[in-house]
Amino acid sequence: MKPKKSYSIREYGYLLNGLDAFESNNAIAIPSKAFKSLLKILHDDISDDVQNLFKLTTYNRKPALKVQNYAGVIQTPCGIQIEILPKLANLDSNKVSKDKTRIELLKMLRTLRHSPFKQSAKASIREAKMPLLEVYISTFLSLVNQLVKRGIRSDYVMMKKNAKFLKGRLMLGQQIRKNSFHQERFYIEYQEYQINRPANRLIKSTLSLVSHATQNYRNQRLAREMLFVFDEVPDSQDIRIDFQKIKTDRSMGYYNDVLAWCKLLLAGHAPTAIKGEFETLSLLYPMERIFEDYVAHCLRKSLDDYFPSGSQLKTQSSQYSLVEKHNGKPIFNLRPDLLIKNNNENICVLDTKWKLLDSSDRKNKYGISQADIYQLYAYGHKYLKNTSVKRLILIYPKTDTFSEPLNVFEYESGFTLEVVPFDIINQKLLLSNRG
Numbered sequence: 500m501k502p503k504k505s506y507s508i509r510e511y512g513y514l515l516n517g518l519d520a521f522e523s524n525n526a527i528a529i530p531s532k533a534f535k536s537l538l539k540i541l542h543d544d545i546s547d548d549v550q551n552l553f554k555l556t557t558y559n560r561k562p563a564l565k566v567q568n569y570a571g572v573i574q575t576p577c578g579i580q581i582e583i584l585p586k587l588a589n590l591d592s593n594k595v596s597k598d599k600t601r602i603e604l605l606k607m608l609r610t611l612r613h614s615p616f617k618q619s620a621k622a623s624i625r626e627a628k629m630p631l632l633e634v635y636i637s638t639f640l641s642l643v644n645q646l647v648k649r650g651i652r653s654d655y656v657m658m659k660k661n662a663k664f665l666k667g668r669l670m671l672g673q674q675i676r677k678n679s680f681h682q683e684r685f686y687i688e689y690q691e692y693q694i695n696r697p698a699n700r701l702i703k704s705t706l707s708l709v710s711h712a713t714q715n716y717r718n719q720r721l722a723r724e725m726l727f728v729f730d731e732v733p734d735s736q737d738i739r740i741d742f743q744k745i746k747t748d749r750s751m752g753y754y755n756d757v758l759a760w761c762k763l764l765l766a767g768h769a770p771t772a773i774k775g776e777f778e779t780l781s782l783l784y785p786m787e788r789i790f791e792d793y794v795a796h797c798l799r800k801s802l803d804d805y806f807p808s809g810s811q812l813k814t815q816s817s818q819y820s821l822v823e824k825h826n827g828k829p830i831f832n833l834r835p836d837l838l839i840k841n842n843n844e845n846i847c848v849l850d851t852k853w854k855l856l857d858s859s860d861r862k863n864k865y866g867i868s869q870a871d872i873y874q875l876y877a878y879g880h881k882y883l884k885n886t887s888v889k890r891l892i893l894i895y896p897k898t899d900t901f902s903e904p905l906n907v908f909e910y911e912s913g914f915t916l917e918v919v920p921f922d923i924i925n926q927k928l929l930l931s932n933r934g
Contacts, residue, residue, distance in 0.1 A: 504530075505580040505630040505714070507597055510786060513556075514564040514581070526558055533579040537564055552783065568853060570604055571783035572631040574712060582631040585786055586855065587896075587923060601631065603923060607789050610796035615759035633715045635782055639760040640709070640721045643702060646757050647728050652750070653694050661686045694732055697741040698754050703732040705761040738765050790853040790921075791836050794894055797926040798837070798849075805930060810841045819881035835878045844885065848878045849892040856901040856918075865905060867893075867918065872908070875916055889914040897922045897929065904931040 506527055508514060513526035516534040541553050541564070554565040572582045584600045585607075608616040629637065659670070661677060665685045673686040706729060710722035735741045742762065745751070763782065791814075798805070799812050816838040820829035837849035856866045875891045883889040889910075895901060897920035908916040917931045 505582065505632075507582050507584060507630075508566055509584055509586050510566055510568045510570060511586070512566050512583075513558045514553075514566065515558060516562060526563070529581065530577070530579060532577045533575040533581075534564070536575045536577060538562075551785075568786045569783045570786050570789060571781075572635070573781045573783060574632060578712075578714075580630050580632050580714070583783065585789075586898075601634075604631075604789075605634065607793040607923070608784075610793045611784065611789060612792050615756060615763055629715060632782070633713060633718060635760075635764070636709045636713045636718050636722075637715070639705065639757070639764060640718060640725060642757045642760060643706065643725050644721065646702075646753060647725065649753055651694055651699060651728070652696065652754070657688065659686075659688050694729075697735070697744040698746075698751065698758060699729065699732045700735040701738065701741050701745075701761045701765070702757060703729045704735040704738065705764050707734055708764060786853045787851070790896065791851045793923070794849075794851050794921055794928070795837055797921075798928060800926075802839075805928060806839050806847065807841050810839050810846070813838045813840060816882070821877055821881070833877055833881055835882065838882065845882050846886065847890045847892060848875070848882050849894060850875060850878070851894045851921075854895055855898055856895050856920075858901050858903065858905060865901075865918070872916070876910055879910070879914060879916075887913060891916040892930075893918045894921050894928065896920065902929075904929060907931055 506529055508527050509525065511525075514534065514537065515526055515528040517528045517531045537553060538555070541555060551567055552569055554567060556563055556565045566583050570583050570585045572580060574580050582601075584597070585604055587600045587603050605616075608614070659673075661673075662685055663683065668688045670686050670688050677686055678684045703726075706722060706726050710719070710726060713719055713722060745758065795812065795814050802810050802812055814837060815834055817832050817834050819833050821831035821833055823829050835848045836851045838845060839847040839849070850871070852868075852871060854866065854868075857863075858865055860866060871893065875893055879889045879891045883891075893916060895918070901920050904917060904919040908918065910916065919931060920929045921927070922929060
């Protein structure tokens with residue numbers, strides 16, 4: 500069977516109906532069936548996840564879906580894979596730029612909190628010429644293969660059976676009701692040591708899912724091999740319940756990475772979970788979250804290069820609220836992305852924004868949102884209220900139009916805001932020259 504084609508698009512790019520193929524560097528035409536599937540999901544699913552992912556618009560006077568600031572991969576019910584890459588490089592006909600962008604995205608995903616990418620993305624980077632979905636599937640299958648080599652865990656499972664022999668405990672009530680005229684039989688309850696346990700059922704279900712989704716020959720072959728190993732394990736009948744039943748004892752420690760991928764891949768557990776009739780793989784993350792975690796990861800490794808020795812970085816601090824008292828309680832919590840502390844005192848507040856600035860566009864305030872300027876002012880007023888010098892830093896990705904810090908913004912004397920670029924490729928924060 501001929502494999503389905505995979506498509507790549509940048510965030511904020513346009514997906515077009517294949518019948519209206521007016522393609523450009525920022526727009527691609529996908530098969531009409533795939534386009535209509537996405538339209539149907541956008542119409543049927545009113546959840547914020549879906550509505551924030553695509554925006555129905557027009558392109559060259561034809562209907563189009565504009566991808567929002569998400570990165571990852573989505574597969575339509577007809578098998579078309581669409582990978583959404585961040586705006587780190589121009590995705591034109593130059594194949595190298597796609598591969599480079601994909602590699603950088605995978606590097607960023609390795610730093611993502613509460614995700615399985617931390618444990619497994621190194622292998623993925625070596626395979627970065629594959630579409631993202633195939634990279635994810637390859638990573639999962641590799642981890643399952645390692646698990647199988649260590650040994651699949653079995654467990655005692657409670658069984659009930661109307662048998663011709665007596666084993667375990669005789670269930671008197673059922674025995675009387677069912678075997679009054681069959682005294683040669685015994686309705687029994689007993690424990691049997693078998694491979695059919697919740698963790699293995701979830702792995703089997705995920706293997707079944709990816710075996711149908713993958714179009715890569717190597718992934719197909721490995722998926723078949725792993726399904727053969729788990730042949731005696733049934734698919735999970737209730738994914739949520741099986742996750743709740745998993746035992747987290749030390750003997751199951753080597754299952755953790757595989758189960759994290761199962762949770763990510765199985766329907767209803769992805770960061771953006773497309774539900775309804777769209778029962779297929781969807782692994783999409785908002786770029787704001789990826790960028791925030793990546794900046795935090797890079798700064799933590801080189802904090803002394805930017806701040807006084809001994810400084811510490813804290814993420815998502817919730818120490819203060821905008822309103823200190825309403826009905827006796829604080830309200831409107833203030834939660835900056837990053838907070839720098841030194842000697843147990845707050846010395847700097849940083850916030851990240853995944854948005855493209857233009858340092859030459861003074862008329863439109865360089866693309867900075869006025870709401871963000873107000874937000875940083877509130878952070879500084881609350882978190883740095885005990886410091887004589889209030890230093891705030893607003894971080895945007897480095898681009899061709901924003902490669903150097905803007906001149907420092909001064910709210911008032913001793914209360915300043917720096918708007919600076921972060922070099923994603925070189926993992927560097929380009930701070931202002933403060934003299």
